[in-house]
Amino acid sequence: LPELPEVETVARQLRSEIRDRTIERVSIVDNLLQFPARHTKTLRGARIREVSRFGKQVALEVHRPGEATHWLLVHLRMTGRLMWFAADGPAPGYRSQPRARLHLSGGELWFSDTRRFGTFTLTTNLQDHKKWQLDPILDKLTPRGLSLQLADSQQEIKAWLLRQDRLVGIGNIYASEILYNAGLHPQRTAASLEHEEIGRLCSAIRKVLQAAIRHCGTTFSDFQDSRGEVGGYQRFLKVYQRQSEACGRCGGEILRIVQQQRSTFFCADCQG
Numbered sequence: 026l027p028e029l030p031e032v033e034t035v036a037r038q039l040r041s042e043i044r045d046r047t048i049e050r051v052s053i054v055d056n057l058l059q060f061p062a063r064h065t066k067t068l069r070g071a072r073i074r075e076v077s078r079f080g081k082q083v084a085l086e087v088h089r090p091g092e093a094t095h096w097l098l099v100h101l102r103m104t105g106r107l108m109w110f111a112a113d114g115p116a117p118g119y120r121s122q123p124r125a126r127l128h129l130s131g132g133e134l135w136f137s138d139t140r141r142f143g144t145f146t147l148t149t150n151l152q153d154h155k156k157w158q159l160d161p162i163l164d165k166l167t168p169r170g171l172s173l174q175l176a177d178s179q180q181e182i183k184a185w186l187l188r189q190d191r192l193v194g195i196g197n198i199y200a201s202e203i204l205y206n207a208g209l210h211p212q213r214t215a216a217s218l219e220h221e222e223i224g225r226l227c228s229a230i231r232k233v234l235q236a237a238i239r240h241c242g243t244t245f246s247d248f249q250d251s252r253g254e255v256g257g258y259q260r261f262l263k264v265y266q267r268q269s270e271a272c273g274r275c276g277g278e279i280l281r282i283v284q285q286q287r288s289t290f291f292c293a294d295c296q297g
């Protein structure tokens with residue numbers, strides 16, 4: 026499941042490839058995408074002014090002279106991929122069937138998605154779609170801002186980190202890594218964290234996510250970036266899927282527990 030660093034990676038790579046290109050036409054191949062014909066019409070002839078990450082979605086900011094700016098939001102969900110093919114489209118023998126094709130000046134952008142949970146949304150108002158309090162990278166996370174968010178929650182901190190309405194973009198992989206980096210036990214209650222611990226959590230969130238972005242994300246099953254390459258951060262994971270291995274910090278055993286039906290990995294000695 027792509028988390029913030031993987032979506033950021035896709036947006037950054039696409040930015041260098043498709044920014045300033047014109048959308049000549051859009052073909053929706055899979056009707057399950059439920060992207061109405063009037064939207065494909067709106068996109069026709071529009072120039073892509075910017076490509077960025079909006080929460081866990083890729084946002085294409087598009088503009089047609091004399092009209093309101095629109096954003097095409099692409100939610101990759103579990104298996105969605107945006108692939109850029111310059112000039113003549115994919116090489117012969119390329120097997121993935123796209124759910125949608127954007128014919129751009131100088132190439133094609135394909136949206137492939139084997140599980141078909143991904144979505145396209147067209148909007149003139151991004152703020153209507155912002156369902157979270159803080160973006161851990163874009164919103165200049167501070168211990169003060171974070172403590173305001175944590176203060177009223179009796180949830181376990183691991184579960185709290187996964188909430189998309191508070192901090193957007195952190196999923197199961199990075200939640201374990203962040204708590205290890207911060208030296209916090211995953212079953213601590215959010216509201217119980219002390220000032221100094223929140224400081225550690227805050228810098229761990231930034232450190233782990235930024236390092237993952239530098240390495241183009243983590244690949245376990247399906248994630249590929251817009252060039253069909255896999256991320257490199259899995260080599261740097263300290264606890265995720267390393268149960269019964271030795272902790273790199275203290276040599277203790279890395280444990281796996283289940284919280285909310287999902288695995289959490291941690292070192293009981295370092296995260297006491």
Ligand SMILES: [Zn+2]
Pocket residue numbers: 272273274275276277292293294295296
């Ligand atoms: Zn340890």
